Amino acid sequence: MCFQISILNSQFQILMSFDTFLNLFAASILTAGLYATMSYGLALIYGVMKLTNLSHAGVLMLAAYGTYWLNTLGISPYLAPFIVVPLWFGIGIVWQHTLVKRIMLMPPIASLLFFFGIWLIMQNFAYLVFKSDIRSITNEATLLTYKLGPLVLSQNRLIVFFAGITALVSLQLFLTRTYQGRAIRALAADAEAARLSGIDTDRISALAFGLGIALAAFAGCLMALIFAFDPEFGRSHLLKSFCIVVLGGLESFVGVALGAIMLALAENFSIQFMPAALQDMVSFVLLVIVLLTIPNGLMSLLKGKK
Amino acid sequence: MLLDCKNLTKRFGGLIAVNDVSFNVARGEIFGLMGPNGAGKTTLFRLISGVYPPSSGTVIFNGKNITGFKPSAACASGVVSTHQIVRPFREMTVFDNVRVGAEFGRKDPKHNVTEVVNEILTFTGLAPQTHVVAKNLTLPSRKRLEVARALAANPDLLLLDEVGAGLNPTETSGMMDLIRQIRERSVTIIMVEHVMKAIMGVSDRIMVLNYGQQIALGTPAEVAQDPQVIEAYLGKQFAK
Amino acid sequence: MKNRKNLYVLGGIALLAIIPLIAKTIDNGYLQTLTFFVMMFVSMSVAWNIIGGYAGQISFGHGTFWGLGAFTTAIFAIRTGLPAWLAMPIGGLVAMLYGMSWGYPTLRLRGPYFAIATIGIGEATRLIMLNLDQLLKNSPLDWLVKDKPFTGGASGLILPSPNDFQANQLLLFYICLGFMILTIAISAWINNSRFGLALRAVNMDQEAAETLGVSASRYKVLALMVSAFLVGVAGSLYAQYVLFIDAREVFSFSNSIAMVLMPTVGGIGTLWGPALGALVFKVADDRLSSARFMLGGMQINLGDVNLMLYGLLLVLIILFEPGGVLGLLKRLRKK
Incomplete structure (x- = not known):
């Protein structure tokens, strides 16, 4: 964090030292790990069920609050995911079986409005319980940094990065090595074919939805370690997730990782040229540019070259 | 060719x-x-x-x-195509479904849209269902609507x-008759x-x-x- | 049948037109202000419905157009010294062009691109408007902020006050009435026209519509432009009525939420549903926002749980009555 502050002072200074460049680059990679985790939750649900889960933003936010609340009870924020994530996985499964199953049969407009409604409820819940103050978790580890040559790395960001990567790798293993995982992928590729080959689509959809929500919750827990948040938290990250998914394409794991790195780089380096207050705009501008130039995402460029 | x-x-x-x-x-x-x-x-x-x-x-x-x-x-x-799985505009009437083809397909300046739609509804045998909402049609009628709509675009x-x-054999042979008649046009x-x-x-x-x-x-x-x-x-x- | 409907419409207009005359005697003019806002929200709801209902492209960011209309008007009035109402079409135009700039890339594609982008646009625009003065300083456009603020940042803009405040409010009331009628007329025209047929076809099945010759993206962008223009004009009216605006407030998410909610409550994609929804929403909001009730010994202000109520309303409508109030009425009448 400390290097970002020094940059703020020289808003319009375009030249940067090599050290700054290196630090920005490292920070981008670390952020990308978190971004990829967060986006994969959205991509999984869209890929398998063709639903745009707007309540993604609410799950991120409430998971962050969950971590915060557990912290006030004396439970370490590093352990909070072990409680918060399974809880959200369960909520996801229940949702799918009760409400979302019905929504899937309706036109897309209905699912957008439905999830938007759920998100509003979540936001208001947070306002009621936690009020509108900006919260953050600080402990002795928050400011701990490691020096590695010219690099200054914050411990929490490193933890977040590795936790995110671990989650994604295990998910990838699950999707490729287990029956359920392969069934999820089959469902995403062709729902009709999956049904015909005897996959219990209801159960597998529920699993995918639960996993998508759980991933969002995990990302939310991680965010609580490094960001400040309020009930509005999550909206800009919903857009970021979507931007990454559009950049990377829905079907590919590598694509999401690439998209996450692109967005993180764009965000971190743009602070060099514009006020930090506008940072949340970067994802929006990037999204519009990508849609104008490469609407099929980065992977289409790679594939096109062959 | x-x-x-x-x-x-x-x-x-x-x-x-x-x-x-x-x-x-x-x-x-x-x-x-x-x-x-x-x-x-x-x-x-x-x-x-x-x-x-x-x-x-x-x-x-x-x-x-x-x-x-x-x-x-x-x-x-x-060039106009129909879809393998019929895709009528579900909430529109049969008339409006066909009207979409007639309005936005290749316009035939000699005829107005309503005339074209009515002629095609008669031709495809859908005239009795003109004001039925598409989602309430039976499968054979939906198949005919799919064809009628495409035909209205004047391909x-x-x-x-x-x-x-x-479709059952009788319905299929009815459809094949319709296809032969389309060629006559x-x-x-x-x-x-x-x-x-x-x-x-x-x-x-x-x-x-x-x-x-x-x-x-x-x-x-x-x-x-x-x-x-x-x-x-x-x-x-x-x-x- | 048709005659009776026309009679209702004319009666409604006449009723609205006499409200300013009786408002003073009833409640010191509050009714006039409330009616002004109801009419403004009816226009916004009906305008949103053109892209959200007819074309089926949900926008969670229409508040942006409203805010731009308001700001354009304020800046115009402050900078030119001309009467603010002249800026109404300009406000609409600015909103329309802004909508086009990001609507075109997102509407060109099938899928939720547009809807998601609209979630970001409000936030992005608010950030720009809040920081614009800061950004312009020391830039080639420095002259814009040299002697007076451009957007005013967090402290907002005050419009020049009219000579006769009362007369101005009255004038605005009738302009707003006329504007609402115009908006509903445009919506009705679209509903019955070839344009509306294209929008509904694209909404129900874009691929099928395209194979029949409908150029989907063109019509969707056109629908967004019309919608954004009208909402921009509504924003312009707002700025003239309240005479003070700031970016934090006019670009707040709540207006965007309202514009999603009102048509959905009334009956999305219909002509009169959005108008009905706006009436219900605005009147209920006015009556209930100060209400409070006890829950388990805790006093809860209804204003504190309004998002929850909105969210619940959306979820319930989607699950049980996607046709909204209008759909419900139709179903009851059939029985």
Whole structure:
């Protein structure tokens, strides 16, 4: 964090030292790990069920609050995911079986409005319980940094990065090595074919939805370690997730990782040229540019070259 | 030649759905397209009607290169397709469904839209259901609506994707009669059909695809005796 | 039948037109202000419905157009010294062009691109408007902020006050009435026209519509432009009525939420549903926002749980009555 502050002072200074460049680059990679985790939750649900889960933003936010609340009870924020994530996985499964199953049969407009409604409820819940103050978790580890040559790395960001990567790798293993995982992928590729080959689509959809929500919750827990948040938290990250998914394409794991790195780089380096207050705009501008130039995402460029 | 497709290829990622297919269709012809499931028939239709751009190859229609045209532009040139799974505008009446084709397809300046719609509803036998909301139609009527709507767009070339699927024999033969009558209106037709008897009976020529490749092209009688076709449909042991 | 409907419409207009005359005697003019806002929200709801209902492209960011209309008007009035109402079409135009700039890339594609982008646009625009003065300083456009603020940042903009405040409010009331009638007329025209047929076809099945010759993206962008223009004009009216605006407030998410909610409550994609929804929403909001009730010994202000109520309303409508109030009425009448 400390290097970002020094940059703020020289808003319009375009030249940067090599050290700054290196630090920005490292920070981008670390952020990308978190971004990829967060986006994969959205991509999984869209890929398998063709639903745009707007309540993604609410799950991120409430998971962050969950971590915060557990912290006030004396439970370490590093352990909070072990409680918060399974809880959200369960909520996801229940949702799918009760409400979302019905929504899937309706036109897309209905699912957008439905999830938007759920998100509003979540936001208001947070306002009621936690009020509108900006919260953050600080402990002795928050400011701990490691020096590695010219690099200054914050411990929490490193933890977040590795936790995110671990989650994604295990998910990838699950999707490729287990029956359920392969069934999820089959469902995403062709729902009709999956049904015909005897996959219990209801159960597998529920699993995918639960996993998508759980991933969002995990990302939310991680965010609580490094960001400040309020009930509005999550909206800009919903857009970021979507931007990454559009950049990377829905079907590919590598694509999401690439998209996450692109967005993180764009965000971190743009602070060099514009006020930090506008940072949340970067994802929006990037999204519009990508849609104008490469609407099929980065992977289409790679594939096109062959 | 009304339609001339040269070396059409479509890849999806690593999968080749249509592989180097060339053929042409004469004006006024009924051209059948056959092949097992996943042979690339629907994909080929979508390349011609512009839903997908081909990975390589060209589509020449009426002497004009329409390769990679958007569906709406292909429609304006005179190529209209129906959909394998019927896709009526569910909440619209039958009349409005057909009106979409008449309003946005190739306009025939001699007739006004309402006249065109009513004429086509009568022609396809849908006149009694004019004001029924599309989602309440029975399957045979929906299939007819799919055809009627496409016909309202005033095509030179009509791509019919399994308009007989799911129909009983009587309904199927009714549909084949309708297709013959459409030809009388000087509309050229390419049709995909699974009901072997139906497609053999109505087509002038037939092309057979398997794994995205053309394996036979000729009159129904020629195609029926082609060993490769027999193999593709019935398995190796039946082929000579 | 048709005659009776026309009679209702004319009666409604006449009723609205006499409200300023009786408002003073009833409650010191509050009714006039409330009616002004109801009419403004009816216009916004009906305008949103053109892209959200007819074309089926949900926008969660229409508040942006409203805010731009308001700011354009304020800046115009402050900078030119001309009467603010002259800026109404300009406000609409600015909103329309802004909508086009990001609507075109997102509407060109099938899928939720547009809807998601609209979630970001409000936030992005608010950030720009809050920081614009800061950004312009020391830039080639420095002259814009040299002697007076451009957007005013967090402290907002005050419009020049009219000579006769009362007369101005009255004038605005009738302009707003006329504007509402115009908006509903445009919506009705679209509903019955070839344009509306294209939008509904694209909404129900874009691919099928395209194979029949409908150029989907063109019509969707056109629908967004009309919608954004009208909402921009509504924003302009707002700025003239309240005479003070700031970016934090006019670009707040709540207006965007309202514009999603009102048509959905009334009956999305219909002509009169959005108008009905706006009436219900605005009147209920006015009556209930100060209400409070006890829950388990805790006093809860209804204003504190309004998002929850909105969210619940959306979820319930989607699950049980996607046709909204209008759909419900129709179903009851059939029985």
